Amino acid sequence: SQHLSEKASNALLKTLEEPTKNTVIVLITSNIQKLLPTLESRCQIIQFYQVNQDEIYEFLINLGEKRENANIIAKIANGKPGLARLYYENPEYYKNYREKISQRLRLLRLPIYERLASSNSLFEHSKKNFMESHEIAEEELNIWIVLMRDIFLLKNSCLHLIQNFYLVDEMKNITNIITNSKIKEIILKIYYAKQLLLKNAQPKIVYENFLINI
Numbered sequence: 024s025q026h027l028s029e030k031a032s033n034a035l036l037k038t039l040e041e042p043t044k045n046t047v048i049v050l051i052t053s054n055i056q057k058l059l060p061t062l063e064s065r066c067q068i069i070q071f072y073q074v075n076q077d078e079i080y081e082f083l084i085n086l087g088e089k090r091e092n093a094n095i096i097a098k099i100a101n102g103k104p105g106l107a108r109l110y111y112e113n114p115e116y117y118k119n120y121r122e123k124i125s126q127r128l129r130l131l132r133l134p135i136y137e138r139l140a141s142s143n144s145l146f147e148h149s150k151k152n153f154m155e156s157h158e159i160a161e162e163e164l165n166i167w168i169v170l171m172r173d174i175f176l177l178k179n180s181c182l183h184l185i186q187n188f189y190l191v192d193e194m195k196n197i198t199n200i201i202t203n204s205k206i207k208e209i210i211l212k213i214y215y216a217k218q219l220l221l222k223n224a225q226p227k228i229v230y231e232n233f234l235i236n237i
Contacts, residue, residue, distance in 0.1 A: 032059045039065045056221060073102020086111055098186050101169070124187050127163075127170055131197055131237065138234040146227045153226070160216075160226035164233070167213050174198060175206045209237050 027035065039062065042048060050066060052058060076097050082104055083093035088111050099120070100107035110117035130138050145163065146156055173185045178198040185191065216233045220226060 029059070032062055036061055036065070054221075074104050076102070079104050079107045083107055083111055095189055098188060101186060121187075121189070123166055124170060124190060125193065127166055128190060128193055128197065130234070131201075135235055138237075139231055142227065142231050142234055145230075156226040157220060160220055160230045163230055164213050164217055164220075167233075168210065171206055171210050171213070174201065175203065175210075178203065178206070212236055 036059070039048060050058075050062070055063060055068070079100055079102070080093050080097040083096055084090065086108070088096065096107050096110045096117070100110065110120070126141070130141060145159055169186055173187050173190070174194050174197055176182070176184050177191060177194050178201070182188070182191070212233055216229050219229045
């Protein structure tokens with residue numbers, strides 16, 4: 024629902040105000056702030072909470088996944104059984120996710136010009152498509168949130184809560200040179216960048232500004 028244009032949202036608004044008999048309209052969004060307030064005010068909001076990690080693990084085992092992989096996927100799925108199934112059914116997608124996390128981790132130790140070079144390759148094919156660029160920037164910032172959370176947990180000896188625990192050895196190299204206050208600073212910059220995206224700022228510039236300042 025968050026991807027509806029303003030024109031489409033206003034058209035939907037009329038349908039919500041005068042639905043046909045016996046009609047139930049379900050709008051799904053991962054970011055309610057992106058909905059027009061007039062749409063939100065006419066809907067009943069139902070929250071979908073994260074599924075327990077153990078349940079996702081058993082779900083993957085029943086699908087036929089190996090125990091070791093099921094344990095890793097259950098953690099990185101972060102309470103989302105649909106995402107866990109996607110990783111199970113699409114090994115290449117799962118592999119790409121792991122590579123992305125590893126690459127972002129290495130960016131923390133690279134000079135600014137190399138960070139910006141990585142941004143150019145990300146947005147290369149979406150230069151003329153604002154929505155595609157927006158989705159890329161949002162996905163990248165979400166990856167950074169997960170990564171910085173894991174680094175913070177590792178630095179503070181909360182290993183059992185780490186999502187990408189297969190990267191613990193690599194993250195240790197970062198925790199040795201980063202402080203808790205710096206981790207907090209980076210997380211605040213991530214959320215600031217996400218706020219700029221909500222205001223329709225140019226996605227590539229938002230993301231590059233973040234990379235320069237981490």
